[in-house]
Amino acid sequence: MEKKEIRKIWRFYSIADYEKEEAFLNEMARAGWNLTAVGFCQYIFRRGNEGEYIYKLDMVERTESDQVKESYFNFLTDCGIRVVGEFKDWIYLQKRASEGPFDMKNDTYAKLRQVNKVYSFSLRTVCNLLRIFAVIVLVLILLQVLMSANVRVAEFCGGAMLGVGIGSLIALVIIWVPIVNKLRRKVNKLIDDIGVNL
Amino acid sequence: MNTANNALTEAVYYILLALVEPMHGYGIMQQTAALSNGRVRLSAGTLYGALASLLDKGWIEQLPDDGRKKDYRITAAGRKVLEQELLRLAELLENGRNILNSPSE
Numbered sequence: 001m002e003k004k005e006i007r008k009i010w011r012f013y014s015i016a017d018y019e020k021e022e023a024f025l026n027e028m029a030r031a032g033w034n035l036t037a038v039g040f041c042q043y044i045f046r047r048g049n050e051g052e053y054i055y056k057l058d059m060v061e062r063t064e065s066d067q068v069k070e071s072y073f074n075f076l077t078d079c080g081i082r083v084v085g086e087f088k089d090w091i092y093l094q095k096r097a098s099e100g101p102f103d104m105k106n107d108t109y110a111k112l113r114q115v116n117k118v119y120s121f122s123l124r125t126v127c128n129l130l131r132i133f134a135v136i137v138l139v140l141i142l143l144q145v146l147m148s149a150n151v152r153v154a155e156f157c158g159g160a161m162l163g164v165g166i167g168s169l170i171a172l173v174i175i176w177v178p179i180v181n182k183l184r185r186k187v188n189k190l191i192d193d194i195g196v197n198l
Numbered sequence: 199m200n201t202a203n204n205a206l207t208e209a210v211y212y213i214l215l216a217l218v219e220p221m222h223g224y225g226i227m228q229q230t231a232a233l234s235n236g237r238v239r240l241s242a243g244t245l246y247g248a249l250a251s252l253l254d255k256g257w258i259e260q261l262p263d264d265g266r267k268k269d270y271r272i273t274a275a276g277r278k279v280l281e282q283e284l285l286r287l288a289e290l291l292e293n294g295r296n297i298l299n300s301p302s303e
Contacts, residue, residue, distance in 0.1 A: 058243060072246060075223050075242065078222065078223055078224045078267060079245075093242075100231075100239055102242070103239070103244070107241060109207060110243055113244070113247060114243070
């Protein structure tokens with residue numbers, strides 16, 4: 001029987017767990033499965049040589065101009081690094097293991113830079129979500145005022161507003177607060193490290 | 199500008215040293231690894247960020263573009279920063295040697 005060449009794996013990592021995600025990808029690569037594409041909670045691997053590549057996650061703001069992004073991608077290419085996947089602001093980098101590691105072992109600066117990118121990404125995401133909620137609520141208010149004659153529509157709008165409000169609050173507390181806390185702990189630890197050893 | 203007591207990171211120190219000769223990004227990484235016998239390896243992200251901030255400070259400059267790869271070179275201001283850093287490092291070294299090598303009574 002022919003050996004399977006492509007594998008699709010579903011995994012969920014929160015944005016604060018990028019180190020675990022990286023570790024997972026590198027473990028797969030050591031076993032001979034090389035990442036070729038990334039989607040939402042989805043990783044596609046192709047069989048290759050064991051330990052041929054190493055992987056790293058990086059972030060590039062999607063709001064960055066194409067020129068900035070292109071110049072960074074060109075720079076990575078010049079450094080022997082390939083962008084194998086992109087999802088949201090994350091980019092998945094691949095490098096030949098024989099060309100040495102991505103980072104110095106204890107490069108606090110590089111780590112801080114990465115946490116900061118993730119931190120600002122999560123802030124941006126929350127701001128965008130809040131903006132969407134605000135628009136929804138505004139539309140509902142408008143609808144309620146315009147359709148005040150119709151009791152059922154007005155009631156629906158009131159209920160929907162309450163739902164959106166409470167829903168977004170719960171989503172913030174359950175999803176966002178733990179992520180921010182985790183990132184903050186990472187930042188604090190790195191700042192302590194810098195006091196001793198840059 | 200850099201004040202006298204500001205230590206440079208190893209990355210910045212080696213980037214500035216490498217750029218005494220005009221060089222592109224990958225060249226800087228290789229030069230740094232060679233100078234430090236493989237001890238200091240710049241990650242692409244670190245180098246990219248450092249180059250941007252060094253350009254911003256005016257310690258390095260970009261040479262006129264002749265294609266996709268960009269060449270960089272140290273400026274007079276950058277050279278001055280390196281010289282100050284050498285003085286600082288010499289002080290550290292001297293104090294360390296004096297105290298650790300002083301014959302104990």
